[in-house]
Amino acid sequence: MELVDIQDLKSWGSNAVPVQLRPRVHIDADGNPSVPLIDGHCHLDMVVERGLSADEITQGLEENGVVSLVEIGADKQAMLWARTLAHTACRFEVYYTIGHHPGEAATADAEFGLKFIDENKNDARFVAVGEIGLDYYYHKDQSEIQKKVFTDFVRAARRVNRGIAIHTREAHADTMEILRREAHGLKILIHCFTGNAQEMADFLSLGAFISFSGIVTFKNAAALQEAAKICPEERMLVETDAPFLAPVPFRGKVNQPGYVRHTLNFLAKLRGVEANTLAAQCVNNTHEFYSIV
Ligand SMILES: [Zn+2]
Numbered sequence: 001m002e003l004v005d006i007q008d009l010k011s012w013g014s015n016a017v018p019v020q021l022r023p024r025v026h027i028d029a030d031g032n033p034s035v036p037l038i039d040g041h042c043h044l045d046m047v048v049e050r051g052l053s054a055d056e057i058t059q060g061l062e063e064n065g066v067v068s069l070v071e072i073g074a075d076k077q078a079m080l081w082a083r084t085l086a087h088t089a090c091r092f093e094v095y096y097t098i099g100h101h102p103g104e105a106a107t108a109d110a111e112f113g114l115k116f117i118d119e120n121k122n123d124a125r126f127v128a129v130g131e132i133g134l135d136y137y138y139h140k141d142q143s144e145i146q147k148k149v150f151t152d153f154v155r156a157a158r159r160v161n162r163g164i165a166i167h168t169r170e171a172h173a174d175t176m177e178i179l180r181r182e183a184h185g186l187k188i189l190i191h192c193f194t195g196n197a198q199e200m201a202d203f204l205s206l207g208a209f210i211s212f213s214g215i216v217t218f219k220n221a222a223a224l225q226e227a228a229k230i231c232p233e234e235r236m237l238v239e240t241d242a243p244f245l246a247p248v249p250f251r252g253k254v255n256q257p258g259y260v261r262h263t264l265n266f267l268a269k270l271r272g273v274e275a276n277t278l279a280a281q282c283v284n285n286t287h288e289f290y291s292i293v
Helices: 044-049 054-063 076-088 110-119 136-160 172-182 197-205 222-230 257-271 275-290
Strands: 037-042 066-073 093-098 126-135 163-169 188-190 209-212 236-238
Touching: 037 236, 037 257, 037 275, 044 054, 044 066, 044 076, 054 066, 054 257, 066 076, 066 126, 066 257, 076 093, 076 110, 093 110, 110 136, 126 136, 126 172, 126 275, 136 163, 136 172, 163 172, 172 197, 197 209, 197 222, 209 222, 209 275, 222 257, 236 257, 236 275, 257 275
Parallel strands: 037 066, 066 093, 093 126, 126 163, 163 188, 188 209, 209 236
Antiparallel strands: none
């Protein structure tokens, strides 16, 4: 498969010190070293589109002690970009997913993604199928095609032995139904979880991991915060979903992977635990879901 003409990725890799040679110690507000973090879900291609340079993104990562990230390839262009980035970036570690965003179910070519999954099944940097799922907030009229594409990608994940990263919005019942029917035995991650405690309990009953984004830091997110308080720590992840949903105090700005530190700190405070303890647990959970060794 040929690489389409994607954004010049040289600046991510050239003249750069390999990540393992760079200092990894981030100091928190109390002067203590922080546990290095991973951003469990971001769209760097769209961050770049919104005007941030590779250097600014890298600086944000370093300032916040974020050493790796998972880049989401949920349409044709993005998956090509994500795979290239994962194999060229050397200032931080990059892993990638291959999926099909439910918002594109009716408009884009899902066959390309399904083929791309099979073609890259031996690539260790390809760590999950996603994001896939259902979005009835924007696209309820396309629910039938969304369900079909979602199901096709869950089956593809089973073929290549990867977990599935789920996008679900105002589609809880149908998402649960498909997961119950199709995802038995697969690792499941609910990306950018925005539901309440009951919905979280439903997903946990399937053995899913729950990933919290900057939304949890918003003032009007009381029900989500209640869920985040009681989420079992061995199931929790943090992510940015950059460029969207920047956490407080950057709400409304272009989000970037370094900001995952702010969401982590917020969650630690909310739960009344040490940030480093929660960080270590979230990193472990991220590695477990994505099978990153
Ligand atoms: Zn996303």
